[in-house]
Amino acid sequence: MLELALDYASKGYRVFPLWPDGKNPLIGKAGGGSGFKDATTDPDQVQAWWTKTPRANIGIAAGLSGLIIPDLDVKKGDDGPGNYRQLLSEHGLNPTDLEPVVVTTASGGFHHYYRGVPVPDRTKIRVGVDLRSDGGYVVAPGSVVNGKRYVGDLPHVEDLPVAPEALRELLVQEHGQEVASGGVQATGRETLAELLQFPVSEGSRNDWLAKVAGHYAKAGLKFEDYAFHVYEANQRCTPPQPDEDVAGVVDSIWRREREKADPQSDAFLSEVEQELRRLRVRRDAQRRLAEEGIQGTTEAGMFVAGGAFMFDIPDGTPAVWGEGRKVLWAEGEAMMLVGPTGVGKTTLAGQVVRARLGLGSGQVLGMPVAPTKSKVLYLAMDRPQQIARSLRRHFDRSEREVVDERLVVRQGPPPKDVARNPETLIELAIEVGADTVVIDSVKDAAVGLSTDEVGAGYNRARQMLLARGIEVLELHHQKKAHSDGSKPNDLNGVYGSAWIVGGAGSVVLLWGEAGDLDLELIHLKQPAEPVGPWSIRNDHVAGTTVRIEGADPLALLAQAADEGLTAAELSEEMGRDPKSEKDKQRSRRDLDRLVSDGLATKGQEQRGPQRAMVWRATPESAGRLL
Structure with a gap:
């Protein structure tokens, strides 16, 4: 996979490793990474990733690569391609005029590659029709999932067809967004879905999180479920807010919404009780996020093709x-x-x-x-x-x-x-x-x-x-x-x-x-x-x-000089049992490795009443000992 990943990176696709035979990012937040946000065209980083995990599948960060990719699924009986054609026809677009670069997915669906100013990644535009762009990624051709390969030839990013403006507007306006020349903006309604689609970076995180918390607080959830969803939403920010700041938002918004319904609901809480609740919320949220992380990542890569399992592992023992x-x-x-x-x-x-x-x-x-x-x-x-x-x-x-x-x-x-x-x-x-x-x-x-x-x-x-x-x-x-x-x-x-x-x-x-x-x-x-x-x-x-020096086979062989050593004698010098055939066999392997490295010779000769194999250090071994 390394050669293929380097090829995509050289063509301008920002790549990152996925689990072998899976679709999930290999290095997510739990592993110190940021998933598709780590995608790069840097060949040194690509080399490092795939040298460590040669069988890793290849992910392409769609938005970061400047891509707009309708994702047409056929799993579970969905007719994504048919529903996509119907969607285009309803808006006066002829599918045959769009001419995307098409990749066939492992499940028999299709990815239609275009380049252009990214638009928000969306799911379920129609049944079996998703959009992979800003905030999303796709599995690259050549990758294998559940033993089946993604098939297609990707040209350089600059050689991909440009997504027609009418197509960009159609895909986004299906979800009530307005398209700007530089991307997509919210219309101002700020539903929960819209807020979650547009997470923010430093400087605006607290206001954004307070709005998200407000939606969840009004949803009739139990406090523990409300808090969990707010902590989970915080992970969308770049970077996420510290837990202590999130705890403050969780408490203040919950208190505000409860007081609207019952002004006395929180008045009796002592400072100690509030602090204990903050600690419980943080612990429960972290536990539940960890559980989701396990469920979302440990299955990926469990199933691999037999050839990949046997032949794509490194030589030797890493x-x-x-x-x-x-x-x-x-x-x-x-x-x-x-x-x-x-x-x-x-x-x-x-x-x-x-x-x-x-x-x-x-x-x-x-x-x-x-x-x-x-x-x-x-x-x-x-x-x-x-x-x-x-x-x-x-x-x-x-x-x-x-x-x-x-x-x-x-x-x-x-x-x-x-x-x-x-x-x-x-x-x-x-x-x-x-x-x-x-x-x-x-x-x-x-x-x-x-x-x-x-x-x-x-x-x-x-x-x-x-x-x-x-x-x-x-x-x-x-x-x-x-x-x-x-x-x-x-x-x-x-x-x-x-x-x-x-x-x-x-x-x-x-x-x-x-x-x-x-x-x-x-x-x-x-x-x-x-x-x-x-x-x-x-x-x-x-x-x-x-x-402690002296327990090295080469050093012991050099000390023996012209006398040399038999396997039994080396076993005794190294503290092994000279009468044990197993220990003598280990000593023979140690001595034979020195012979293969040009550091020792061996030959049969008389040793007391019997003939035995004797090993001696070569003159070249002196340089190794020094």
Whole structure:
């Protein structure tokens, strides 16, 4: 899709990404974007969007591109094309004289492309007849929705036919508007529909919102429904008013309209009661908007064509933390940090969060962390004050502006048990506009993790985040039933139902005693090649974690010099079990990668009483070690 999106942008169409196999904007308000308002012809931005999501469909912002597009639908038995022809004929227009550029939609309908001064985006001009222009967008040809493709050839915007003035007037006057040479103006009646069609920007937002609130207040709604609609209308403004200002409008207009009917209706309310009501309104409105956001976006992109599902994914494993074949945290897959209390899970997670915010070197334990331009939500459920002290060690006060803007922390247990209410996590993420969620810790998110019912419920909550494109980092602990105090060697040692680790893409064990400076990092479950095991060291004062040199296969091979190493010998040097065939196989893979990179050689030779494969470092490896 990248090549096609770049082609449209070069022709003057302002494009933006839609969900794969869907129509909804990929980056809406909840993800830190503005939907079709982010549309651009900038090739660098287009390249960035479609490199990150290669299968994203292409949206064209109609009004921003200077387009007027009648949208003729045939779904659900509608005869949009026939009703459109009848509409034109009723106003003396001959459809054959208009000569638009026609695109066939995935459902068998049609988009008629014209260029011209945009007019307001409208729906239901006639049954099956909509208008896409100022304030709207269309799905571009080449995109696929529900496995069916939009078909058509778009010329340069400047080569599109100009929309006849009679057509522009007809499409707008069907809804009682007056067409001006520079666009459309309201006739002055200012119905609710007209107000919502013409949202405003800074300078006029308060008056506009007060008029909208007046219409809703007179509609006989309950206070909660009235307030919700006003908060929702505010999202149409550019930019939306702050919640505190909207709360003031909500209260004052409601009070004004109630007093007209009953002057004593609000007189007895105390200041405290009014303030409590404001808080309840804001909380309920945010919750309901979040619920609408979930319903409106999580279904999009769930259904994709089989070929797109298999062949349009990037080569390799795109990483949040890692690179190449060494990935600790893969995009679209949850990463879980497991370990006993006090070994520094939050210390390590804090460093990853800092790098995710684009601060510092961008590397943790020598591996890059992909920065995000959105927000990180840190759910500090387990001993929030201790988490705060740990995180404070990672950040400098000079970075406070970035941290205040991009890192959101929620203290204490979740508002609902996550396993019983799987939508809870995505509601929280959407509410703050985060594309990364840190769960510290899993045991505090749901009660009864050892049961499959609870484990499956928690995993559903996790997968809802991932399906929405929100990355997940989890902190958890191992089982405490090891009587000999031994470390877990596999996923069976992680506490909880099999659903807990089964739904994670990567599971990393930090092993040691509480307060230990030197720890082991063991990759129990891998999205790509195994990482480590490593010996790492925590600096609890500076809040940093580093790898201890000597656990690198190439360094160990170089130290062996002419003697070389067998797979069993490397396993022993790296703290693996030299008698375990599984561990020896991991060592063979590590050594063979060095051979393929030209950093080692291998050959069969006598090793004691038996012949064995021996690897040796090449002279070229010295440059890599330096």
